[in-house]
Amino acid sequence: MSGSETVADTKNKILESAYSVFLEKGIDGAGIKEITDKAEVNKAMLYYYFDSKEHLFQEVFRKGIKESGLQALDVMEAEELPLFEKIKEFIDLLTKQLLEEPLVSSFVVNELSRHSEMLTEILIETIEFDRSVLDRQIKEAADAYEIARISPRQLLANIITLCLGPIINQKFYSVTLDVLDEDDYRKFLQERKGVIYDMTISWLTT
Amino acid sequence: MSGSETVADTKNKILESAYSVFLEKGIDGAGIKEITDKAEVNKAMLYYYFDSKEHLFQEVFRKGIKESGLQALDVMEAEELPLFEKIKEFIDLLTKQLLEEPLVSSFVVNELSRHSEMLTEILIETIEFDRSVLDRQIKEAADAYEIARISPRQLLANIITLCLGPIINQKFYSVTLDVLDEDDYRKFLQERKGVIYDMTISWLTT
DNA sequence: ACAATTATTAACCAACCAGTTGATAAATAA
DNA sequence: TTATTTATCAACTGGTTGGTTAATAATTGT
Numbered sequence: 001m002s003g004s005e006t007v008a009d010t011k012n013k014i015l016e017s018a019y020s021v022f023l024e025k026g027i028d029g030a031g032i033k034e035i036t037d038k039a040e041v042n043k044a045m046l047y048y049y050f051d052s053k054e055h056l057f058q059e060v061f062r063k064g065i066k067e068s069g070l071q072a073l074d075v076m077e078a079e080e081l082p083l084f085e086k087i088k089e090f091i092d093l094l095t096k097q098l099l100e101e102p103l104v105s106s107f108v109v110n111e112l113s114r115h116s117e118m119l120t121e122i123l124i125e126t127i128e129f130d131r132s133v134l135d136r137q138i139k140e141a142a143d144a145y146e147i148a149r150i151s152p153r154q155l156l157a158n159i160i161t162l163c164l165g166p167i168i169n170q171k172f173y174s175v176t177l178d179v180l181d182e183d184d185y186r187k188f189l190q191e192r193k194g195v196i197y198d199m200t201i202s203w204l205t206t
Numbered sequence: 207m208s209g210s211e212t213v214a215d216t217k218n219k220i221l222e223s224a225y226s227v228f229l230e231k232g233i234d235g236a237g238i239k240e241i242t243d244k245a246e247v248n249k250a251m252l253y254y255y256f257d258s259k260e261h262l263f264q265e266v267f268r269k270g271i272k273e274s275g276l277q278a279l280d281v282m283e284a285e286e287l288p289l290f291e292k293i294k295e296f297i298d299l300l301t302k303q304l305l306e307e308p309l310v311s312s313f314v315v316n317e318l319s320r321h322s323e324m325l326t327e328i329l330i331e332t333i334e335f336d337r338s339v340l341d342r343q344i345k346e347a348a349d350a351y352e353i354a355r356i357s358p359r360q361l362l363a364n365i366i367t368l369c370l371g372p373i374i375n376q377k378f379y380s381v382t383l384d385v386l387d388e389d390d391y392r393k394f395l396q397e398r399k400g401v402i403y404d405m406t407i408s409w410l411t412t
Numbered sequence: 413a414c415a416a417t418t419a420t421t422a423a424c425c426a427a428c429c430a431g432t433t434g435a436t437a438a439a440t441a442a
Numbered sequence: 443t444t445a446t447t448t449a450t451c452a453a454c455t456g457g458t459t460g461g462t463t464a465a466t467a468a469t470t471g472t
Contacts, residue, residue, distance in 0.1 A: 010449080026320060028234035032430065042451050047431060070382065109378050110316050114232060116377040123381045131384065153383050153394060154401045157372055160382065165367030171322040172315050175329045176276065176366065177359050178337065188359060195360045199409040206408040216419080238460065248421055253461065 011049045013039040019060050023107045027057045027115065054118070061111060061119055065126045068105040069097035073129045076156075083137045083147070088197055091159060095193050098167045106168035131156075147204040155200070162196045217255045219245040225266050229313045233263045233321065260324070267317060267325055271332045274311040275303035279335045282362075289343045289353070294403055297365060301399050304373045312374035337362075353410040361406070368402045 017039035021030045032053055036043045050056040072093040075086060098105055112119050135152050142149040166173045166189060179185045223245035227236045238259055242249045256262040278299040281292060304311055318325050341358050348355045372379045372395060385391045 026232075026234060028232060029320065031428080033428085043430095044432080044451065045449080048449070053430065073382070106319055109375050110319060112377050113312055113316060113375055114235065120377055120381065123378075124386075127382060129382065129384070150401075151397065153385065154397065156383055157379060157394075157398070158368060158401070158405060160379075161367050161371030162364060165371050166363055169315050169319055171318050171326055172329075173363060173366075175326065176279070176333060176335065177362055178335070179359065180330075188363075191357065191360065192363070195357075195364070198412070199364060199405060202408045202412040203405040206404070237458080239458085249460095250422085250462080251420065254419070259460065 010041055010045060014041060014046055014049060014056075015059065015063075018056050019063060022057055022060045023064070023103050026107070026111055027053070032056075058118070058122060061108070062122060062126055064104050064108045064111075065123060067101060068108045069094055069101075070105075070127060072097055073127075076134045077130050079133055083141055084201065086134075086137070087159070087200055091163060091193060091197050091200075094160070094163045095167075095189075095196075098163060099189065102167050102170070105164065109164075109168055148206055150204065155204075158203075159196065159200060162192070162199070166192065216247060216251060220247060220252055220255060220262075221265065221269075224262050225269060228263055228266045229270070229309050232313070232317055233259070238262075264324070264328060267314070267328060268332055270310050270314045270317075271329060273307060274314045275300055275307075276311075276333060278303055279333075282340045283336050285339055289347050290407065292340075292343070293365070293406055297369060297399060297403050297406075300366070300369045301373075301402075304369060305395065308373050308376070311370065315370070315374055354412055356410065361410075364409075365402065365406060368398070368405070372398065 014035065018035045021035045021038060024030075025034075032046055033043060035056075036046050039046075046056070050059070072090055075081070075089050075093055078086065081089065108123075112123060131152060134156075138147070138150070138152050138155070141147045170185065174180055174185050177188075179188050220241065224241045227241045227244060230236075231240075238252055239249060241262075242252050252262070256265070278296055281287070281295050281299055284292065287295065314329075318329060337358060340362075344353070344356070344358050344361070347353045376391065380386055380391050383394075385394050
């Protein structure tokens with residue numbers, strides 16, 4: 001019993017260190033020595049618990065997906081929640097989770113685009129989102145003339161993009177939008193939550 | 207006179223090769239040997255014309271910004287063009303340029319977020335966008351009650367994000383939105399142009 | 413024609429990379 | 443106790459990395 005604690009200890013130290021190093025530098029920018037140094041273990045220990053840099057990275061990537069804010073999609077599957085409340089809740093949740101750990105989502109998206117061949121399958125496995133409830137709600141609302149007849153995909157794409165973009169690509173937007181001050185940018189992001197909701201609703205009800 | 211042709215030739219061969227390799231793999235994933243191999247020149251030639259991997263990369267990054275589709279911002283500076291037409295033109299131009307070379311904008315955004323301390327300054331230098339005309343047009347339109355009183359920054363952020371996101375992070379969206387077929391995704395992107403315009407206008411006129 | 417400059421090359425270098433080995437210590441099982 | 447398994451480590455391996463050097467070939471100006 002006491003032995004397994006040590007196992008978990010060392011293995012977890014490595015995993016946690018790998019998590020933070022990979023998140024910061026990506027798989028190409030990170031070296032395993034940096035990871036083992038940070039974990040304060042011998043380099044050979046990493047290969048005792050994990051069989052390659054790539055496999056270790058994939059485990060980190062899986063963890064990244066789970067912490068990336070995409071769980072907010074769950075709220076879209078709820079049966080009872082009315083459409084508009086659902087949208088509001090989704091935006092709130094997604095924004096909140098993204099702001100809490102912007103590095104994670106940035107990591108997932110960046111590494112995915114740079115190593116899609118290695119990671120796409122993992123993303124597919126890890127994300128499972130059932131759109132049927134949302135589809136039905138949208139169809140019913142459109143049939144009742146409460147909203148325009150829009151594509152559920154476009155709706156999701158719009159909300160996710162609007163929330164994600166300025167958070168994961170902060171440097172890009174702060175320069176192009178000329179909001180170079182850190183605090184101003186935070187205000188700008190805060191302001192966005194309302195903007196995104198307004199924009200989405202006005203689009204739906206036009 | 208004839209000598210400078212050779213200079214330009216070799217140097218350009220290296221630059222072009224570097225451009226394509228860096229775009230594909232990023233600075234961390236690319237090796238200089240790969241670049242010189244592709245350019246069919248001796249490795250030392252690279253260091254004859256460029257003094258380090260980092261400087262070469264920065265030159266490639268500069269070129270990347272110019273080809274990234276951000277020139278579409280120019281249309282926002284036009285004096286005569288009315289606001290709504292301007293927005294339409296901006297969306298059209300941006301989408302078109304992004305679709306023509308999605309790799310470039312993806313490269314710029316990704317590398318910027320991974321190496322911001324090295325690249326932010328370059329981005330600031332290279333992008334110069336004068337928002338004053340747009341600001342005035344928005345203010346005037348709001349004063350005349352033609353549009354709601356919205357923030358020009360948020361307007362720009364919305365449009366850019368909506369256009370950029372699904373194009374540069376194709377893999378991410380194709381999985382989360384469950385549009386795994388390549389052709390379907392192209393249709394989805396084509397559809398978006400109209401969606402983005404509708405969404406923006408309905409938001410402005412609410 | 414010849415000196416000076418520019419362009420090119422193969423061979424080299426130290427540092428670093430991911431990954432291994434074989435010996436050893438610690439825990440567990442008999 | 444002793445045999446076995448699990449955990450840890452320093453030292454090593456073969457290959458690659460970004461970058462240099464010194465000699466040479468080609469081009470240029472005079």
